[in-house]
Amino acid sequence: MSLTLFSCTGSKAPEQQQPSALDVIATRVSVRQFTGEKISAEQIDTLLRSAMAAPTAVNKQPWAFVVVDDQAVLDSLSQAVKSSRIENGASHAIVVCGDMSKALEGEAQGYWVEDTSAATENLLLAAHAMGLGALWVGVYPISERVAAVKHIINAPEHITPMCIITLGYPNEQPEIKDKYKPENIHHNAW
Numbered sequence: 355m356s357l358t359l360f361s362c363t364g365s366k367a368p369e370q371q372q373p374s375a376l377d378v379i380a381t382r383v384s385v386r387q388f389t390g391e392k393i394s395a396e397q398i399d400t401l402l403r404s405a406m407a408a409p410t411a412v413n414k415q416p417w418a419f420v421v422v423d424d425q426a427v428l429d430s431l432s433q434a435v436k437s438s439r440i441e442n443g444a445s446h447a448i449v450v451c452g453d454m455s456k457a458l459e460g461e462a463q464g465y466w467v468e469d470t471s472a473a474t475e476n477l478l479l480a481a482h483a484m485g486l487g488a489l490w491v492g493v494y495p496i497s498e499r500v501a502a503v504k505h506i507i508n509a510p511e512h513i514t515p516m517c518i519i520t521l522g523y524p525n526e527q528p529e530i531k532d533k534y535k536p537e538n539i540h541h542n543a544w
Contacts, residue, residue, distance in 0.1 A: 378483045381530050385487025388443035388522030392423075397484060398446065401521075404480035405450070408472035411465040416456040417473050420449040420507045427506065431518060434502035438491045438520050445522040449503060450474050452494070454512040467494070470516040477519055487524030493517050 373381070398421055405419065422428055423446050431447055432440035440447055450473060452466040474490060481488040493499045493515045503515040 373483060375479075378479050382479060382482040383528040383530055384489050385522075385524045385526060385528065386439040386442055386489055386520075387524070387526040388445065388487060388520075389525045390443040391445060391523045393445045393486065393521060393523070397486070398448075400484065401448070401477050401480050401486075405473040405477040408469070408476045410469040410472070411458060411462065414456050414458055414465075414469065416453050416458075416466040417470050418451040418453045418513055420451065420509075422447040422449065422507070430506045431503065434506060435491055435493065435499055435518060438518050439489055440518075440520050443522055443525060444520045448477065448519045448521065449493075449507055450477070450516045450519060451507075451509065452514045452516055454514065466514075467516065474517055474519065481519075481521060485523075487522055487526075489520040491518040491520060 402419055402421075406415070406417070410416070422431065428440050428444065428447055431449075432438050438444075438447065450470050452470050454463070454466070457463045457466040478488050478490060493503050494517070500515055503509075503518065504513070507515070509515065
C-alpha cells in the first residue's frame with residue numbers, strides 16, 4: 355500500500371495536494387519517537403476541535419480533555435504509564451477522559467467508552483493530517499493506570515481517564531501496515 359501523500363516526519367505536501375480523508379486513514383501510524391519541537395496552541399486547538407466533532411450516543415459528549423505541556427506533569431505521566439513514550443521527545447500529551455456526569459445512565463453508561471474512543475480516533479487522524487505524530491496509550495480499564503493518571507491530573511471523582519495521546523513532531527517513519535483481512539468479514543450473518 356503506497357498512499358503516503360506527505361511524510362510522517364512532519365513535512366506536508368504542498369497545499370494543493372492535501373491528503374484525502376481516506377489517505378489519512380490508510381497511512382496513519384503510531385509514532386513513538388519525537389523531535390522535541392513544541393506544538394503550537396493553534397495546533398492543539400485544531401486537534402481538540404477535531405476530537406469533539408466525533409459522534410456520540412444521544413449527543414451526550416461525555417468527554418473531557420486534559421492538555422499537558424508542563425514537563426513535570428509529562429514526566430509523571432511517563433513514569434506512571436511506561437508505554438506512553440513521552441520521554442522520547444513528546445511535546446504534549448492529551449489525556450482523554452470520560453465525564454460520568456455527562457454519561458448516559460444505567461446500562462447505557464458504558465457508551466462513554468465508545469464516545470471517547472471515537473473522539474480519540476478523530477484526534478489521531480487530525481494529528482496525522484497535520485504532519486504530527488501521535489500514540490494512543492491505553493489507560494482504562496486497567497485500574498492501576500486509571501488511579502495513577504487520575505491522581506497526576508488531579509481529576510475529580512466523576513472523571514475517568516480513558517487514554518493518553520502522546521503528541522509531537524515525528525522523529526521516525528514507522529512502516530504503514532495493511533491490516534485488511536478478508537477472513538474477518540462476514541455478510542448478513544456469521
